[in-house]
Amino acid sequence: MNNLTKLFQLLWGDYLALNPDAKRIFDLLTERGEQIVNDHIALRTFNEPRVDLQVLAKPFLSEGYEQAGSYQFPGKHLDARHFEHPDSSFPRIFISQLQLEAFSPELQKTVTELLEDAPEDMAGNLHASLSGRPWNLSFETYENLRKESEYAAWMGAFGFRPNHFTILVNSLNTFPGIRELVEFLKENGFEINASGGEIKGSTESMLEQASTLANRVAVTFSDGVETIPSCYYEFAQRHPMPNGELFSGFLAQSADKIFESTDKR
Ligand code: NI
Numbered sequence: 001m002n003n004l005t006k007l008f009q010l011l012w013g014d015y016l017a018l019n020p021d022a023k024r025i026f027d028l029l030t031e032r033g034e035q036i037v038n039d040h041i042a043l044r045t046f047n048e049p050r051v052d053l054q055v056l057a058k059p060f061l062s063e064g065y066e067q068a069g070s071y072q073f074p075g076k077h078l079d080a081r082h083f084e085h086p087d088s089s090f091p092r093i094f095i096s097q098l099q100l101e102a103f104s105p106e107l108q109k110t111v112t113e114l115l116e117d118a119p120e121d122m123a124g125n126l127h128a129s130l131s132g133r134p135w136n137l138s139f140e141t142y143e144n145l146r147k148e149s150e151y152a153a154w155m156g157a158f159g160f161r162p163n164h165f166t167i168l169v170n171s172l173n174t175f176p177g178i179r180e181l182v183e184f185l186k187e188n189g190f191e192i193n194a195s196g197g198e199i200k201g202s203t204e205s206m207l208e209q210a211s212t213l214a215n216r217v218a219v220t221f222s223d224g225v226e227t228i229p230s231c232y233y234e235f236a237q238r239h240p241m242p243n244g245e246l247f248s249g250f251l252a253q254s255a256d257k258i259f260e261s262t263d264k265r
Helices: 003-018 020-031 053-062 105-115 139-148 150-158 178-187 252-262
Strands: 038-046 066-073 078-084 092-098 164-168 200-202 207-211 216-221 224-229 232-238
Touching (some): 003 020, 020 232, 038 150, 053 066, 053 078, 053 092, 105 150, 139 150, 178 207, 207 252, 232 252
Parallel strands (some): 038 092
Antiparallel strands (some): 200 207
């Protein structure tokens, strides 16, 4: 098995530990005879040089991935890039990072202290995005981060792990499109993120996306165990560009709303 296939298996296992709903959805679809294809895997980080987007991207670049689109989310102080592999059977990798300088000195100080415990050689480690949460934090610190940024709080609580996997709806045979898939998931009791509408994007914008609301899991903080939102499952249907090829990028406006799938409710 090659390095990437192995890495994706480990990322999937790590993700399912935080998102048991994803396993239930995966199984429901597999039982219908579907073969699941991943559209993309999303990773999160901070723009601190030792752990930033480029650092998380490096192992993927050395395994043959190439940089594709870049995106800005000014309302959330995030920027992101996506990476593609020449072998299209490998999923896109979507990496976002929080722009720390846009936040209060308190938040910056908290994050800097957390990152002191981050692994030394993230850039040289193919498994950097599986480092988990190398630091300790209190629930009070988590709540303080959340006042300024849900994203910062999520990173604080979970660290370096996949935030979500995304099913390529085009590869499903028993659903005509994303609407039917979303209806099926709702009939089976899953909650869909309705921020910006259940289906984000349109045929005209060449990408439609939906996601579950994040699972809630028990997380151990230094001052006790609390149940908080973890990871969600996303669904993407791609539409053809004028030249007939499927659109391969992302829409910042849609992704902006999908980030909210991990917000505390
Ligand atoms: Ni996504």
